[in-house]
Amino acid sequence: MRQHEPALLIVGAGPGDPELITTKGLNAIRGANVILYDALVSPDLIKNAPPHCKLVFVGKRRGRKAFTQQEINRLLVFYAARYEHVVRLKGGDPFVFGRGHEEKEFAMKHGVRVGVIPGISSSYAAPSSAGIPITSRGVSESFWVVTGTVSSGEISKDLNIAAASSATIIVLMGLSHLAEVANIISMNRGVGEPMAVIQHASLPTQKVVVGTAKNIHAVSMNENISSPAVIIVGKVVDLRTVINSHQEIFEEVYAKGRAI
Secondary structure, rough: OOOOOEEEEEEEOOOOHHHHOHHHHEEEHHHOEEEEEEOOOHHHHHHHOOOOOEEEOEEEOOEEEOHHHHHHHHHHHHHHEEEEEEEEEEEEOOOOOHHHHHHHHHHHHOOOOOEOOOOOHHHHHHHHHHOEEEEEOEEEEEEEEEOOOOOOOOOOHHHHHHHHOOOOOEEEEHHHHHHHHHHHHHHHHHHEEEEEEEEEEOOOEEEEEEEEOOOHHHHHOOOOOOOOEEEOOOOHHHHHHHHHHHHHHHHHHHHHHHHH
């Protein structure tokens, strides 16, 4: 390892689609000796690791964690002290509700040189992949990104503040609190406020349900929506219908043009 080169790289894997990782992140995987990866990381990304690379799964599946966060922190220090080119691969962007800073701080306190490679966050990639702009002139001037569940397991109090604004709201890790989220939106913006839930954003299995604060919970249950999923709140949700209508018109006109 060259002097001052990071022993540990904390890398964002993106929202799910393996092609949405950055080139720099992919190069880090290809040069890794050890990769500690989460459950939301695409298996196709892991295939880019060299044959000698040690793969360590540290994610969470079906509510069960392979390791606690404290154990993950210690593992990062353990491997960084013994191997060159250790990669901590995390879904989305590691600094957007990903505890990436916590892991970086712990490693640095134990003498590990750490680098960070940002990733595309599902907070904006999910609505984009579903055809929902998070801002649009005359519709939404800003957006909030809120965690749906804080460390205590409760819903974030910041949602109440966001709901009092006119901004688009993106709620991550909030599906288990969807009914409560919808209730907060109803009280602040009315039962007719548009809402959407996007499951498996950017993947072939992506599923989108659209409704209002009044019915989004029932619609999501009827469609068997499950985690990981992102909740979108705001009038920009209605623009998805407009975009889809324009797409249908374009395809119809294009098909007629091809037939002539």
